[in-house]
Amino acid sequence: MGAWLCSRFYRVIVMRATAVRSVEVTPPDGLDQLASSDRLMTAKEVARLLAISEKTIYGYVSKGLIPYYKIQSSVRFRARDVNAWLNRQMYPIR
Numbered sequence: 253m254g255a256w257l258c259s260r261f262y263r264v265i266v267m268r269a270t271a272v273r274s275v276e277v278t279p280p281d282g283l284d285q286l287a288s289s290d291r292l293m294t295a296k297e298v299a300r301l302l303a304i305s306e307k308t309i310y311g312y313v314s315k316g317l318i319p320y321y322k323i324q325s326s327v328r329f330r331a332r333d334v335n336a337w338l339n340r341q342m343y344p345i346r
Contacts, residue, residue: 286335292321292328302338 295313299306310327312318319333 286331286338289331291331293331293334295327295329298329298334301334 293301295306295309298318299309302309309318313320313327318329319337321328321330
């Protein structure tokens, strides 16, 4: 049996003597876990989570568009605050 990471899905390959069977399993969505988390995240983690560049995150910080904490020279984002901010950015479906 072998396993590898394939883009956003985990693919488990089960090899048998005459057949190969593939099962795709979706990993838990990181956004679902943000609402109740007090964890502080880096700009790199937030950028990866939102699928945008780290430079864009720092641009949002400099314009005051995203809630953040400044710890000496470091910028951090509380997961719960990022989730609330993200929900405020949503436009209704027409």
